[in-house]
Each structure stands twice: as C-alpha cells, then as structure tokens.
Amino acid sequence: MANVDSIAVAPAEPDPTPRSGQVARPANDRAGWSRVRALVAAAPAMLTDGAVIAFALFTVLYHLAFLGDLRPSVTFRIWLVACVVLAVVAVLRARRRVGAATDSAATDSAATDSTPADSTPAAQEEPGSAPPTDRRLLIGVLVAAAVAAVSAGLAGTSVSVSWWIPGVAGLLAAVGGLLLVRQAWLSGPVPTPAAPAVTATQSAYALVVSVLVGISSFFLARNTPDDVYYVGKSVWIAERDLIPLNDFLFSENVLPPMGSQPPVPSIEVFDGAFANVVGIHASSALWYVLLPIMAVFAVLALWRLTHRWAPRRPMLAFTVAIAYLYLVAGGDAALGTFHLPRLHEGKGIFVSAVIPLMWLYLTEWFDNRSRRSLLLIVALSITAIGLTNTAAIILPMLVGAAGFAMLLVGRWKAAVVAAVAALAYPIGSLVVSRLALGGMSATGADDVFFDAASTYRRTLLFGVVGVISGLALWCGALLARRRTPALLAAGATLAMSVLFVPGVLQLLSALSGISVVLWRVPWLLALPTLIGLLCTVRVPAPTRALRRAASGGIAVLLVASFALFATPMWSPKSWVEVHERPTWKLPQQRQSIAFWIKDLDRPQGLLLAPKTIMRTTPIVTSQVRVVLPRDFYLVEYDLTSQFAKDRLLLAEFADGTASPTPAELAPALDRLDVGTICVYNGNQYARDTAPQLGYQEFAKRPKPGAMTCFRRAD
Template sequence: MANVDSIAVAPAEPDPTSGTGQASRPATARVGLSRVRALVAVAPVVLTDGAVIAFALFTVLYHLAFLGDLRPSVTFRIWLLACVVLAVVAVLRARRRRAAGTPTDSTPTGQEDPVSAPPAADRRLLIGVLGAAAVAAVSAGAAGTRINLSWWIPAVAGLLAAVGGLLLVRQAWLRGPVSTPAAPAPTTAQSAYALVISVLVGISSFFMSRNTPDDVYYVGKSVWIAERDLIPLNDFLFSENVLPAMGSQPPIPSIEVFDGAFANVVGIHASSALWYVLLPIMAVFAALALWRLTHRWAPRRPLLAFTVAIAYLYLVAGGDAALGTFHVLRLHEGKGVFVSAVIPLMWLYLTEWFDTRSRRSLVLIVALSITAIGLTNTAAIILPMLVGAAGFAMMLVGRWKAAIVAAVAALAYPIGSLVVSRLALGVMTATGADDTFFDAAHTYRRTLLFGVVGVISGLALWCGALLARRRTPALLAAGATLALSVMFVPGVLEVLSALSGVSVVLWRVPWLLALPTLIGLLCTVRVPAPTAALRRAASGGIAVLLVASFALFATPVWSSKSWVEVRTSPTWKLLPHRQSIAFWIKGLDRPQGLLLAPQTVMRTVPIITSEVRVVLPREFYLVEYDLNSQFAKDRMLLAEFADGTTSPAPAELAPALDRLDVGTICVYNGNRYARDTVPELGYQEFATRSSPGAMTCFRRAD
C-alpha cells in the first residue's frame, strides 16, 4: 500500500525556450497536478494510519497520566504537542526520502489474480466445499424463520466448509510461487472515490439519531470529565466518585477521556464535541478502513466491492446487534469504532506483515492494538480470537515466526493493560454481564441475521476464502472462517462463557470476521464469460442483486424499526423532548439531594450535566450493586413510582426517599397518583412545564 513517504515527483522537462519563461509554467503546472494526484492517492493510507498512531499515543499518555495524577486537559495538551512533533518529523523524513529517491512503498504493485485450473483432487474438494457452504448458509438463514431446523445442520456443514476451504487455500499456497502477488496500489481515481464516499458517510452521521441505554455511561462519563477535568476511578453515576466502580468497566478505555478532555480544552459541551466533531471524523475513518481492507483483499473490481459493503452497512440494520447499527449509529461508543474500523485495519495490517515482514507493518499492528483497547475492553476478548485465527492459518504454511511475532505485537499491550488494571484495582466482577448469554444459533441471528440476508451472510462467511485475493488474504480469510465456524458448534460458546465469565460479550465473536468486506467480495467472483466486458457486466449484476436483496429483505439504518430518528439538521442523539426536559431541570433552583424523575429522563440527565445526580441512571447497572440490597430496592421502588407503573403507599416511599436523600421529584402530569402523593411526602410544587413533556416538579420542604 502506498504511503506518504513514497510520493515522488518527476523532474520537469528541460525548457526549450530558456530565458523566455513561456514553457516553465506548463511544466510547473504538470508538477503541481502530479503532486495533487499523488496526495489524493495516498490520502486514505495517511489518514487512517495517522489516526491510529495518534489515538494510540493518547491512550498511552492517558495510562501514564495515572502515575503522575495529571488532569485530562493537561494530558490532552501534551498529546497535541506530541502529535505536532510527530507530524513534523514525518514530513521531514518524507522530504529526505523523496530527495534521495528512496522508494518506501511496502506493497508491490500487481495485476488481477491469474486464474489457473486446479488439479482434479482440488476440483472435487472445491465442489464439496461449495456444497457444504451452500447447505450451511441456507440452513443458517432459515434457522430464524418458521422453518424448524436443528442448529447442528448449519454448524456441521459450516465446519466442513471451513476446514475444506482452509485445505484448498493451504494447498494453493504450497503449490504457488514464493513471491506474494499483491494488490496494485490504489489509483488516484480509486482513492478519490473512497474519500468522497467516506466524507458522505461522515455527513450522514449528523442527521441520524439513535439514543441507546449505554449512552448514559459512555457519553455521561465524557460529560463528567469535561465538567470536572478529573478521571472518575470510582462510580460517577450513583455517587460523586465515591462508591466502588462497576467491576465490568475498568478504566482502561481512553475514548471517553479523549472526548471529555477535548471538550474541556476547546470549551464546548462534551456531547456537542462527541456528536458534532468526533462522530463524523470517526465515520470517515471507519469508511476508509473498510475501503483499505476491501482494496487489499479483493482480487478484482475493489470499487464495486467497497460500494456493496457500504450499501450493506446502511441497508442492513434493525436488530440491536446488526453490524449496521454500529457503523454510523453507534460509532460514538468505542465498541462501534472497534468493530467498524479496528477490525478491518487489523486484518489489513496482518496481511501486510505476513506479505512483507516490514517494521512499518509491525509498528502499525502495535499501535492499532493500543487503539483497540483504548476504545473498548471488548478488544481484550476479540483480538486474541482474531490474531489466533490469523496465526493458526499462517502456521499451517510454515510461517511460525511471523505468526508468533504478530501475536505478541497485537496482544501484549491490550492483555498487559488489563492485567495491570486488575492488579491495581482488584479482580474484575462482571456480575451484570453474566445475566445475558446467547448461544451459537442466537448469536448468528443477532449479528449475521436470518432469512435472505442471513443466507447472503453465510455465503460470504463460508465462501470468503475462495473469493479473496490469493495467498495471504485468502489464507487469513480461511483462518477467520474456521475460527468462527468452530465457535458456532453448539456448546463451544457455553464453554467459553464458563471459562471467561463474560457471557455478555460473547455474541460479539462474529466481529472478528470483517464481514462487510466479505459481503463485498461476493460481487468479485469471476463469472465464466468469453469477454472481459461480459465478466464486468456479470459482476455488476451480482452487485445489483445483493443491494436489491438488502433493500427488500432487511431494515435500513434510517428506519424507525432501527430505533432511529432522521433529522433535517445536525442533532444530538437524544429525543428532543427528553433533551429539553433535562436542560429545563438543570436550570431549576433545586435543593440539595438526588433527582427522582421518570426513568427515561433520568437516563438523559447525565448526558446533559454531571451537576444533577439522579436516583436511577439505568436499571441494568444495579446488578453491580446487588439487586437484593436496600440500595437497589429503594431505587427501583422510587423509579417505578415516578414512571407511574406502580402505586406504593406513602409509608413505603418515605423511608426510601430519606435513605437516598431525594431533594427534587419531577413527574409527568399524566401520572396523577404521583402528583397527588408527593405533597403528602413533605414536598411542595415549585415548577411546571407545558407540552411536549408536560411535567410538574416538587422540592423538599425545609
């Protein structure tokens, strides 16, 4: 893959009219145009690799800041200075190498994969693999419909297809040339197309709003940090950094700290910083990451494959676990960037490392692993699976040393940081996580979906190794397919759950696939045709059929069924009336103590301000503090009362209000029981608002 150091400008032709100045201007114009084209061609590489290194640097600085007890704003300013220094060094190195004429491109150019007839034994194995893949894909897609099929059918068929595919790819590798056929460097036109699509993806992030329950923690933490310029090592939702922090959320990720520190330094609200500045940048980054892997793995027509992959992410959403819901709608959560950008880039960097064994690739693997753990703790679970799948595949062809080095580079920092945090803060207790578990069949249906889209996902999964560019891309795709196929065998995820104790994230194991790229590769299959034009037309027809299937049989990201509201102007990812209520409550002259309000409002308030503490930020988090404790029972009792779902007697409410020190109670006007009961509890009305969100607030009487 081309990089910024490889930009070289041909010397201008000798001026045939020396002294006149007439011919120098066209030559200068040609040189300038050549530079612009070269910059556009390498822009996706420079932007993505630069972003990886920059965020990895911030994550390291954030972790080191614990030793010096630095405020986030100070860490952010140090990071800015370090980024400027690194950028200057990179530019100077690029100029020196360009002046010396030293090529630095680690990716040799190449042509479309040549097609040769496989031996008879391989043809028979290929037919078997395709048959098993078809059975697995169709039966897996049907498993979520009215057709009642045992999950053992797709599990066994998929495992057979994965093993057969890996054997085919391995045999092709061992028979092939020692040199690795690589993808040609992207042309200026290809990079320009990817940049335009990525910018459009970033723009679209402004107008789609999907508020998720997790936002109260992730966005709320950014708001807390921005307003106080502190990192909360203890609980910040139920208390003022006093109660023990949730055991399942060690303070390793740095993305919330980055957002909060950025907002504090710039002087804007943390939610605005996240949704108006960082979110579109992350959307562009994710789209470019997808483009780079697709370009590297596609044996032909990468632009078409990239277009289909983007269409898949926009047209296939709906379910809470569908990949489309993470790409644009939930990129403001670290795990969204992880699955949408880190996963494809990790496969890309591993491909480059196994192809070239260059120091640059190894450095990028290390930086990306740091970026991954800076985004989400899930990286410590998914990355070992991904790297293990890649390493196992490379060991099968004798690349033991390269596989071991890659594994150490990709896993040392994430696993090390997790171990250090546990030694410093205590053993992780993911009590809440253990309450939710999805077996293999449900995991497939939640992430790869069912019906027509499930069948297409299955074909991409079990045929991906046969569609990818030869040698390294095909081998890595085969390793990923085998790893996931093993996990889809009934009982495997149950064993992993018992061993790891983090059941809640095991449904995310399909994330290791880089599925959107494999979906795009479906349209690159070489259709037998007498002419190149007919082959291109056939690929275009497959692409149209894929996109049409997504449009007809899936739920797009902009649908209300995806819990999305499309706005006509850039917006926070909150329902407008809840946002308005939260700001209104913040502006009230409230007494000291907690705020009791309907649960939807209490989930919104921490995203607005850390100055108003609420009785119950989110019910799910109570499992961290023992659901049978008085602490949890009081909060659930009062929250249900404020919601109007129960009507407890004043004798039950009064002790709970006193124990929690509730100073303000706000209820919707439609909750008549609460409006009549609150004055009996020693509270007096002091504020009302009209629709939308008509509400009455009461304050504790002195």
C-alpha cells in the same frame, strides 16, 4: 515505449517559443500533477494510519497519567504537542520520499501521460486466485458452503432446521477452503506478490464516500441505554477535569466502580478532555466533532481492507460493503447497528474500524514483515483497548485465527511476532488495572447467553440476508485475493465455523466466564468486506466487458436484497430518528426536559423523575445527580439490597407504573436524600402524593412534555 514517447512529445502545431522553455514548463507541470495524484492516492492510508498512531499515543499517555495523577486536560495538551512534533517529522520524511520518487520518475513522465493516470492496471483488474489443484475438493467446499449458508439462513425462520446442519456443513466448508488455499500457497510462486496499487481515482472515491457518511452522521440519532455510562462519563470528566476511578453515576466518585468496566478505555477521557480544553459541551464535542471524524475513519478503514483483499473491482466491492452497512441494521446487533447509530461508543468504532485495519495490517506484515507494519499492529492494539475492553476478548480470537493459518504454511515466526505485538498491550493493561484496582467481574453486564444459532442470527442475521452472509463467510477464502488475503480469510472462516459448532460457545462460557460478550465473536470477521467480495467473483464470460457487467449485476442483486429483506439504518425499527438538522443522539423532548430541570432552582439532594429523564440527565450534566441512572446497573450493587430496592421503588412511583403508599415512599426518600421530584402531569397519583411526603410544588413545564416539579420543604 518509444511509440508512446513519440505520441506524447510530438506537438500538434509548431510552437514559436524557444525550445529551452518548451521542455521545462511541461516537466514542472507533470511533476506537480504527479505529486497531487500521489497525495490523493496515499490520503486514506495517511489519515487512517495517522489516526491510529495518534489515538494510541493518547491512550498510553492516559495510562501513564495515573502515575502522576495528571488532570485529563493536562494529558490532552501534552498529547497535542506530541502529535504536532510527530506530524512535522512525518511530513518532512514524506516530502523527502515523494520528492525523490517523483524526481526519479520525471524522465519517464511522458509515458505516464499517455495512459489514463487513474485507471486500474489490467493486472489488478482481472487477476484470479490461483486455481485449486483439487477440483473435487473445490466442488465439495462449494456444496458444503451452500448447505451451511442456506440452512443457517433458514434456522431463524418458520422452517425448522437443526443447527447441527449449518454447524457441521460450515465446519467442513471452512476446513476444505483452508486446505485449498494452503495448496495454492504451497504450489504458488515463492516471491511475495506486490500489493495492489491504489490509484488517485480510487482514493478520491473512497474519500468522497467517507465524507458523505460523516455528514450523514449528523442527522441520524439512535438513543441507546449505554450512552448514560459512556457519554455520561465524558460529560463528568469535561465538567470536573477529573477521571472517576469510582462510581460516578450513583455517587460522586465514592461508591466502588462497576467491576465490568475497568478504567482502561481512553475514548471517554479523550472526549471529556477535548471538550474541557476547547470549552464546549462534551456531548456536542462527541456528536458534532468526533463522530463525523470517526465515520470518515471507519469508512476509510473499510476501503483499505477491501482494496487489499479484493482480487478485482475493489471500488464495486467497497460500494456493496457500504450499502450493506446502511441497509442491514435493525434493532438487535447487526453490524449496521454498530456503525453510524453507535459509532460514538468505543465498541462501535472498534468493530467498524479497528477490525478491518487489524486484518489489513496483518496482511501487510505477513507479506513484507516490515518494521512499519509491526509498529502499526502495536499501535492499533493500543487503540483497540483504548476504545473498549471487548478488544481483550476479540483480538486474541482474530490474531489466533490469522496465526493458525500462517502456521499451516510455515510462517510460524511471523505469526508469533504478530501475536505478541497485537496482544501484549491489551492483555497487559487489563492485568495491571485488575491488580491495581481489584478483581474484574461481569456481573453488571448483559448476562444473557446466546448459543451458536442465536449468535449467528444476531450479527449475520437470517432469511435472505443470512444466506448472503453465510455465503460471504464460507466462500470468502475462495473469493479473496490470492496468498495472504485468501489465507487470512480462510483462518477467520475456520475460527468462526468452530465457534458455530453446537456446544462450543457453551464450553467457552463455562471455562472463561465471559458469556456476557460471546455473542460478539462474529466481530472478528471483516464481514462487510467479505460481503463486498461476493460481487468480485469471476464469472465465465468471453470478454472483459461481459465479466464486468456480470459483476455489476451481482452487486445490484446484493444491494436489492439488502433493501428488500433487511431493515435500513434510518428505519424506526432500528431505533433511529432522522432529523432535518444536526442533533444530539437523544430524543429531543427528553433532552429539552433535562435541560429545563437543570436550570431550575433545585435544593440539594438527588433528582427523582421518570426513568427516561433520569437516564438522559447524566448526558446533559453531571451536576444533577439522579436516583436511578439506569436500572440495568443495579446488579453491580445487589438487586436484593436496600440500595437497589429503594431506587426501583421510587422509579416506579415516578413512572406511574406503581402506587406505593406514603409510608413506603418516605423512608426511601430519606435514605437516598431526594431533594427534587419531577413527574409528568399525567401521573396524577405522584402529583397528589408528593405534598403528603413534605414536598412543595415549585415549577411547571407546559406541553409538550408537560411536567410538574416538587422540592423538599425546609
């Protein structure tokens, strides 16, 4: 230390200024620079933790607003004031803590200056997990993991592989991995290892990446059928400043609400209230303001967990994880599909941000058992249910996996407290809403059941990417940082491996009736982080440079595999369009047509138009009510009912896929009170039939998207 001080303090040339000034100025400069570095290093944690607490606060206020029947704009203004107060208190407390820390460190700042401030300490760069005590068990785990990963990856290809092979091999690998981690825990040091320090360089890199991802969100557009409900609800709330407790798609808040969508999530209300208060369109508020913020939040959440769990080279692991999300998407349910293309939906931000943060907060809680960690778990659980009802299904599995792992090492009190903190509000809010509004059903949701093999393929995929995903899953516990991260990774692996055993998901479906969302159970994994950990494996090499080169080579191979064997986020196969300017996440022609119809001088009554236009219209405005917002939701109202049959008949007529007679069409038009019919010019039958039904042509739209509209004759 003395040598370092002498190097830092000794001037290169004589300084003619008085010695008293010679000490004060550099000390102040160093203190100021230390504060800047500390602020940058802490920025990801401050931003993500602050966002979690803020949205949890809004969710609670939204739920309490039901008691006072407050309008969403009023709730939003109350939330803004509360956030300002909390922010001021947090800043004052942080300034006191940072000031005290930097002042106490000022006397030793010369030593800090002699070392690159943003370099990763050697202890963080190259620590390995505690070596397993049973080498034969380790070899058995690796063999079982390899068999499970390869067979699972082949199961979706032309190669015929029984799912029992990956199911049993994966379970054996998971059990063996958990035993190895437990042995390392029980034989390791009693003191809790310190959390890895975050440097300013690392945080700056994560912040830059998150901003770039946020910017890219402006230009990627995926039109998903679910948007008619989620975005349409925000538009309805923004235009009326009311919360629809009943149906708002087929009626004006009159018909019973969909049983599969209780009004517990607050994200659509937040967007609608924000748009109402600020005075912009709700869709613009969502896609131009909130979506980039969500993207930054999701990337920083991924960074924080990856940094905490990676035993070495966290920046490299984080880079691979981001590449995985961008390069592995597709048209089904891969996690990349639920990132930027669907991040604006509550379930998208839930799986992309809440899942990694919950694993992070649980890691911190089991490490230090501080009140702050417990508070963040509670706030995150409220945030989760404010985003999606799926949280009430996935969070119990996640917390159960973590709690079981902790029970195996004797941390039962911490596990029980964490479970209560993470599950009390989500489960409680759903129970209260059901008691107040009636029983919940999943009738209106996707009732297609996916077995274990299909569930694996939907999220972890198949082929080369499926093999990589399997290796990340079944080797994650051996790759993660020792003790708590490794133990939690082992718990998650065991939980998923049990669910992947043939017949388990079927049993869960029969017992719970939640087959509709069982394909989402892989969401409990922090899969992108586990994928990134693959490049942190400690390759035997004589020098650190060679070990780093080997890790870089693995990272390059992983990214190349994603690029070659997966579908990227921006591909048309992912149902994504790439635009040259920021756009709404809608096909631009459909959006233009919906606005054109909105501005027409239409009579009272419903709008009948092609299905794609009717599905787009609620996202544009709630003032134009349509015959069929989405046929998927008709199951809520009984597909055999006249209510459903009329809408399906008319929609097929407007699409040009059927040619019902005027005698069949007239009663349905009268029952539904259709005031306007708009069809594409290519639908000659509809154009010829509309006048026979008592409708007069009153508007024409030129190409592209040439359309003719008819209004009911008075």
